[in-house]
Amino acid sequence: MGLLSEGTPLSWEETKAKADHVREHGITQFINLWKRHKDVKKDCLLWGDEVEYTLVHLDHENEKSSLLLKGDKVLHVLQQQERENPADLKTIWRPEYANYMVEGTPGKPYGGLMAYFNMVEANMRRRRKEVMRLLSEPGETALSVVTFPRLGCPNFSRPEFPPTPTEGASRSLFYPEEVIFPGHPRFKTLTRNIRQRRGEKVAINIPIFKDKNTPSPFQEDLSQYGDSGESQAASLPDHIYLDAMGFGMGCSCLQMTFQACNIDEARHLYDQLAPLCPIIMALSAGSPIYRGFLSDIDCRWFVISNSVDCRTREERGLEPLQKDRFRIHKSRYDTIDSYLGPCNACYNDIDMVYDRDICSRLKAAGVDELLARHVAHLFIRDPISLFSEKIDQNDEEESDHFENIQSTNWQSMRFKPPPPNSDIGWRVEFRPTEVQLTDFENAAYVVFVVLLTRVILSFHLNLVIPISKVDQNMKTAAKRDALRQGKFYFKKDLLTGYSPPKASECICNCPCGNVDISRAVDAEDEYTEMTINEIINGKVSNNL
Amino acid sequence: MADEIPIFPKAGSILINTGSIVNWNRLKRKPNHTPTDELKECISATVGSWLNDLDKTKAQYATDLKCINPTFSSNLSGDDREQLKITVKIFVTQPDPLALEDAIEKVLADLDVTSLETVLLSLSQPDQKSVSMDGIKTLWEVLERMVEKEKILAIGISDLAKDELEQLHTWSTVKPCINHVNLASCCVMPPDLTEYAKEQDIQLLTHSDPKEMFPDKTFQDVLCSTATEKDSEGWSVSWIARYTALVKDRGIIKAKGYLVKAVRDVKKGK
Numbered sequence: 005m006g007l008l009s010e011g012t013p014l015s016w017e018e019t020k021a022k023a024d025h026v027r028e029h030g031i032t033q034f035i036n037l038w039k040r041h042k043d044v045k046k047d048c049l050l051w052g053d054e055v056e057y058t059l060v061h062l063d064h065e066n067e068k069s070s071l072l073l074k075g076d077k078v079l080h081v082l083q084q085q086e087r088e089n090p091a092d093l094k095t096i097w098r099p100e101y102a103n104y105m106v107e108g109t110p111g112k113p114y115g116g117l118m119a120y121f122n123m124v125e126a127n128m129r130r131r132r133k134e135v136m137r138l139l140s141e142p143g144e145t146a147l148s149v150v151t152f153p154r155l156g157c158p159n160f161s162r163p164e165f166p167p168t169p170t171e172g173a174s175r176s177l178f179y180p181e182e183v184i185f186p187g188h189p190r191f192k193t194l195t196r197n198i199r200q201r202r203g204e205k206v207a208i209n210i211p212i213f214k215d216k217n218t219p220s221p222f223q224e225d226l227s228q229y230g231d232s233g234e235s236q237a238a239s240l241p242d243h244i245y246l247d248a249m250g251f252g253m254g255c256s257c258l259q260m261t262f263q264a265c266n267i268d269e270a271r272h273l274y275d276q277l278a279p280l281c282p283i284i285m286a287l288s289a290g291s292p293i294y295r296g297f298l299s300d301i302d303c304r305w306f307v308i309s310n311s312v313d314c315r316t317r318e319e320r321g322l323e324p325l326q327k328d329r330f331r332i333h334k335s336r337y338d339t340i341d342s343y344l345g346p347c348n349a350c351y352n353d354i355d356m357v358y359d360r361d362i363c364s365r366l367k368a369a370g371v372d373e374l375l376a377r378h379v380a381h382l383f384i385r386d387p388i389s390l391f392s393e394k395i396d397q398n399d400e401e402e403s404d405h406f407e408n409i410q411s412t413n414w415q416s417m418r419f420k421p422p423p424p425n426s427d428i429g430w431r432v433e434f435r436p437t438e439v440q441l442t443d444f445e446n447a448a449y450v451v452f453v454v455l456l457t458r459v460i461l462s463f464h465l466n467l468v469i470p471i472s473k474v475d476q477n478m479k480t481a482a483k484r485d486a487l488r489q490g491k492f493y494f495k496k497d498l499l500t501g502y503s504p505p506k507a508s509e510c511i512c513n514c515p516c517g518n519v520d521i522s523r524a525v526d527a528e529d530e531y532t533e534m535t536i537n538e539i540i541n542g543k544v545s546n547n548l
Numbered sequence: 549m550a551d552e553i554p555i556f557p558k559a560g561s562i563l564i565n566t567g568s569i570v571n572w573n574r575l576k577r578k579p580n581h582t583p584t585d586e587l588k589e590c591i592s593a594t595v596g597s598w599l600n601d602l603d604k605t606k607a608q609y610a611t612d613l614k615c616i617n618p619t620f621s622s623n624l625s626g627d628d629r630e631q632l633k634i635t636v637k638i639f640v641t642q643p644d645p646l647a648l649e650d651a652i653e654k655v656l657a658d659l660d661v662t663s664l665e666t667v668l669l670s671l672s673q674p675d676q677k678s679v680s681m682d683g684i685k686t687l688w689e690v691l692e693r694m695v696e697k698e699k700i701l702a703i704g705i706s707d708l709a710k711d712e713l714e715q716l717h718t719w720s721t722v723k724p725c726i727n728h729v730n731l732a733s734c735c736v737m738p739p740d741l742t743e744y745a746k747e748q749d750i751q752l753l754t755h756s757d758p759k760e761m762f763p764d765k766t767f768q769d770v771l772c773s774t775a776t777e778k779d780s781e782g783w784s785v786s787w788i789a790r791y792t793a794l795v796k797d798r799g800i801i802k803a804k805g806y807l808v809k810a811v812r813d814v815k816k817g818k
Contacts, residue, residue, distance in 0.1 A: 046797075048797030048798060049797060049798045049799050115797070116795070116796055116797040116798050116799040117796065117799065118794075118799065265797075265798055458798075458799045458800055458801075461798075461800045462570060462800045462801040462802075463570060463571070463801075464571065499573045
């Protein structure tokens with residue numbers, strides 16, 4: 005997960021005080037990166053995947069399983085090779101939010117030849133083996149599973165720790181401090197700052213699955229966990245209540261990143277993959293159980309979304325705007341709000357909140373309207389962690405302030421500018437896939453998505469539909485059995501290698517740089533509702 | 549239809565170049581095409597469009613026909629040739645070295661390049677029970693000469709089992725770098741084959757080309773429906789070449805197309 009700068013984290017108040025500083029320099033850093041790399045023409049395809057593993061302890065004798073809090077110990081050994089022999093790495097390891105998680109990626113990115121697709125599963129197998137080798141105590145194992153079903157249940161970890169509802173970063177009724185990765189201050193800092201910024205604990209209410217014996221309404225008495233009444237008020241009947249960042253960021257996913265040949269291709273791929281986010285998520289669904297209860301959802305997306313929702317009551321629209329600047333419609337972890345390619349401006353039919361001043365500043369520097377709005381949208385957020393050593397930067401050579409905001413906007417797709425001082429180009433990250441239990445399945449999803457990008461580019465396919473429909477699809481995709489029962493908006497005809505007539509009207513009247521959002525196209529005849537099966541396997545129709 | 553006047557009664561050879569089909573929308577609409585279906589579509593469309601622009605008077609006397617589809621160029625020369633990896637699979641049904649040589653030269657000419665990265669040979673004699681290793685060797689020598697002349701960089705073979713592959717590998721001067729295997733015939737690669745290939749550094753790649761890529765009858769049917777019945781009589785396919793140009797660094801298909809050569813004895817037709 006993101007940025008791991010060294011050092012001493014500031015308190016929330018100190019961080020908030022520096023918010024404008026971070027934003028201002030972050031934009032300068034983006035402008036510098038953009039200027040330096042906007043004309044790079046011929047980058048090659050490089051790509052990679054990230055798999056998150058969950059360390060588990062199985063006590064067969066007592067038929068008990070628990071989350072093994074050994075991430076820091078295991079990582080220390082796993083990262084040895086990186087310290088000792090950085091030139092010839094086959095695998096790279098990073099910490100994740102919880103101390104029962106480790107994240108592995110291939111040592112070197114894969115390249116443009118088809119042969120690389122054969123390497124993915126082998127490298128994943130190698131990664132799993134490396135972790136397993138370090139789990140030598142009886143009962144210890146590693147799983148690539150989206151959620152641990154009893155995360156947050158009493159004594160779910162090993163060692164066991166009691167939750168601390170009145171102190172610590174989370175203040176959770178269920179999630180002890182010690183579960184958060186202790187090896188770097190970032191994760192606890194984020195947890196505390198999100199809670200303090202929001203002004204209250206995060207509240208995640210997941211619809212419960214109504215089984216035969218589920219009481220109606222289903223409502224837990226949270227006082228049994230030490231609740232003073234705050235949580236009870238935040239919990240909803242017929243929902244599973246969770247109250248910590250750890251419930252979201254302690255979920256595991258499968259991510260793919262690829263480098264495009266230039267900025268335009270990156271923007272194009274970002275757009276083309278966006279409509280696929282809900283589809284792939286529904287296909288890969290694997291997280292129906294939370295805090296020991298069967299839920300009515302199959303995917304983790306909105307759990308994570310709510311678990312890091314730092315919006316204040318004003319921003320959420322519960323109180324009139326006084327201290328805060330914007331009414332914000334989404335958590336900083338959620339789906340994207342706009343397409344980036346100029347020919348897709350007409351499909352941006354969501355009222356996207358963005359910082360007008362930042363947008364103007366970017367445009368003055370030469371950035372086009374769409375990209376300027378995108379960055380200005382990311383930058384409505386405050387930084388939620390800041391390290392004292394990183395406050396003053398050389399904006400020409402460092403980009404920590406930009407990355408600070410960029411990496412704490414956790415969206416379904418991420419558009420990644422080249423880092424300073426490196427050969428790396430413009431990249432796109434695909435983030436919604438739920439991790440699978442086996443290396444074979446994980447490799448299949450990774451290869452499928454990357455291959456799909458090659459097909460989209462080779463055959464000039466166009467999957468873009470109004471972005472509001474993609475958002476609706478995401479809600480549908482998270483539901484129980486969306487895979488078989490869900491209906492998703494999807495483009496009827498993928499073959500227009502050229503913009504459809506309405507879109508080209510839009511372009512003629514507002515050339516790149518003059519996008520008028522009120523001209524969002526009514527593209528109803530371009531898309532229709534389909535099941536996942538029809539989208540993936542085709543729809544038998546009378547007219548071809 | 550049988551009474552229709554033939555358009556090219558004197559034609560004894562026909563060379564069809566589909567041009568790059570990568571942007572053919574009509575093909576993309578049929579995702580479950582077999583390679584034969586795809587080729588049929590392509591030939592039909594190319595011949596059809598060629599007939600539209602044809603000078604019908606001249607065609608009456610033409611002996612060698614060249615059908616190209618000018619909209620979809622197959623020209624791969626240009627600034628980015630270096631970045632392309634061109635793979636050509638040549639399908640023949642007879643071990644005729646002249647036909648193979650003709651195929652390679654025609655591909656080089658039509659793509660306007662001086663060399664091809666990989667050429668895969670498929671010799672399919674459906675009426676024969678077992679693979680004719682002699683036939684393959686005759687053809688392989690053609691490929692080896694081409695490699696010597698630097699017209700081809702690497703050569704491969706199709707559908708050989710382990711023993712046959714070993715024979716070819718041992719006997720040949722220029723070793724096969726690829727064995728193109730039909731995945732339908734073996735869902736899982738035979739372990740002896742994978743082991744041998746690993747030892748000898750031969751890539752095992754898969755395909756879904758049928759044993760009979762394009763029977764003569766199918767070719768004649770296509771000509772019959774696009775031209776006339778008389779125009780379709782007597783043809784037999786000499787060779788089929790399928791080329792793909794991949795942009796190496798980006799994994800994107802830049803071009804894909806077919807060249808097909810067919811011949812007939814016109815005197816017989818009368």
